[in-house]
Amino acid sequence: MKNRYYYHWILDTDNNVDTGYKNSEYEGNATNVTPIGVDVVVMIGWRDGNPNGVEVYNPLTEELFAENFDFEADGDSMEAVVPLEAIGANEGDTIAFSAFQEGASDDWLEPATLRLVSGPAAVEYEDKLATTWADIKLR
Numbered sequence: 745m746k747n748r749y750y751y752h753w754i755l756d757t758d759n760n761v762d763t764g765y766k767n768s769e770y771e772g773n774a775t776n777v778t779p780i781g782v783d784v785v786v787m788i789g790w791r792d793g794n795p796n797g798v799e800v801y802n803p804l805t806e807e808l809f810a811e812n813f814d815f816e817a818d819g820d821s822m823e824a825v826v827p828l829e830a831i832g833a834n835e836g837d838t839i840a841f842s843a844f845q846e847g848a849s850d851d852w853l854e855p856a857t858l859r860l861v862s863g864p865a866a867v868e869y870e871d872k873l874a875t876t877w878a879d880i881k882l883r
């Protein structure tokens with residue numbers, strides 16, 4: 745794996761599009777997704793077969809909230825262990841979230857809302873079928 749891949753979960757932790765970084769553009773290019781106001785980024789970077797930038801940070805100030813958290817990737821699924829306090833959220837909060845990857849291709853996902861409670865969260869959006877996107881395990 746000589747390519748670099750950077751997976752980002754972008755979280756609008758106050759569910760307010762007017763605060764944080766707007767994901768309607770990235771590095772000057774339109775993303776063509778419904779914008780959210782991103783307050784926290786959970787990034788898992790991968791370069792030459794090794795982790796490269798496993799961080800939770802503020803996208804505007806680049807303040808680092810956590811790094812080198814545990815994660816696993818298998819097929820099209822990824823699991824990360826991130827303290828709620830690192831993303832500035834509490835159990836029961838409703839957040840908006842989206843995701844994108846940088847690397848061989850840049851792919852942006854339409855955002856959805858998610859309530860931070862234990863269990864699988866089915867997310868339905870646009871013309872796609874409901875899909876289980878997230879299984880939050882509060883510890």
Ligand SMILES: [Ca+2]
Pocket residue numbers: 756757758759760761762763764780781782783
């Ligand atoms: Ca926000």
